[in-house]
Amino acid sequence: MTMDSTVSAQPGYAVRPAGPRLTRARAPVAALVLAVAAWVGSGPGGMGMARAAEASPAGTMPAPETETGTVSAAMDRLGWRLVSSLGTEDAGANVLVSPWGLASVMAVLDMGATGTTRGALTEAWTGRAQAAGAVLASMSTLRGQVSGADRGDTETEAEAETDTGAERAFADANGIWIAEPMAVQAPVAEAAEAALGVQVASVDFTDPATVAALNAWATARTDGAIPVLLARADPARQAVVANGLHFAAPWTHPFARAQSHDGTFVTEAGDRLPVTFMRGVLPDLMVERTVRYDRVALPLAGGDVLLRLTRPTDGHTLEQALSDIRAAASGDAPAASPRRVDLTLPRFAVTAGGDLTPALRAAGLGLLFDGSGDFSDLAPGLTRFDSLSQRVRLSVDEAGLEAAALTVASSTRGLPKEADLILAFDRPFLVDLVHEPSGAVLLCGAVHRPGEDAPGDP
Secondary structure (H helix, E strand, C coil): CCCCCEEEECCCCCCCCCCCCCCCCECCCEECCCCCCCCCCCCCCCCCHHHHHHHCCCCCCCCCCHHHHHHHHHHHHHHHHHHHHHHHHCCCEEECCCHHHHHHHHHHHHHCCCHHHCCHHHHHHHCCCCCHHHHHHHHHHHHHHHHCCCCCCCCCHHHHHHCCCCCCEEEEEEEEEEECCCCCCHHHHHHHHHHHCCEEEEECCCCHHHHHHHHHHHHHHCCCCCCCCCCCCCCCEEEEEEEEEEEEEEECCCCCHHHCEEEEEECCCCCEEEEEEEEEEEEEEEEEECCCEEEEEEEECCCCCEEEEEEECCCCCHHHHHHHHHHHHCCCCCCCEEEEEEEEEECEEEEEEEECHHHHHHCCCHHHCCCCCCCCCCCCCCCCCCEEEEEEEEEECCCEEEEEEEEEEEEECCCCCCCCCCCCCCCCEEEEEEECCCCEEEEEEEECCCCCCCCCCC
């Protein structure tokens, strides 16, 4: 397929503008994956910076090391698989996931696994047998790359030319909280803290103050975008492992507000929605073009972070474009080339997420939830997690973008794999001791203050 030197990108199937804190309510079909790190290393299927540097005169970034490239490519595959699965569950809903958050949490969980479980979780999501510690080290390396901490004074002349003067902000934090009096095994805690700065603590999950403290942690780590980590105190909870991230940066080529205009966004269902569109003629954007989709990469401050936007070509659906993206993530990506693009994009802010447990099971990660694992180096007797959930937010305007994600794996104790009913005797209750064959009641009563003896001797 040929194309002119200027590509006109008309409004396609994207994301509608929304008020703050949108849930996964019905909205135009949108499959934007918040893969803040998936472009690092230019793994299979990604229009990553290594490929971009080869095709673009703007810079020459070296290819990533093998281990970090493997982890990045695995994030890419897992992220798009989940987007596809979640989109099928609720067609027409916004979908956002954070492969970075999932990779961070699963790297920590595998460090806490023992016996035959150790390494199995890593292999399940990366598709490669490798030591959990190696993945943790790769995540640490990627963390430095995304934050820019390892760039030092090595900024190239081309990067300096595209620097807008504003800096990007990246914050990434991890935590392990275990129910008192249990504690994380010291070697695991030390390795997790050294690699990813993981906060480790034994806490009282029955105390509302613990809930408040963990929610304050989430608020701080996502810059207020996602303020809730735990909804309530739970005496059955024995472990929580979480990742919080926040990323904000200006565009390398900002959109001029004078070019923004009101318009109409048309969903795949044919609904017509009023939106505000941003428009700009932007130079040297990396573009992939196939029969089924067009993909353009918008660079952010520094040039090494991209927001990739993919729209179906005329006559094709978002599902078909997503199918091709997933196929490319497992093989060779289409060639990308620099183009001058007339780009029209809606200004938007979207929050989405929820329980990823069914989608992760379908992706081959049932080990986390089916009770067959052994994570006793995190907490004695810990064999499974009840759920793994995410909340993800992405906001895009003329100046740049802001992204935040909170990933939480939570485990309770003493419950069957799939309980029909959960009962917590956390208020006064009745008790009786019965000889079942005869019906004789040996004692009965009401417990108002458990653990408190009545005054006086019998």
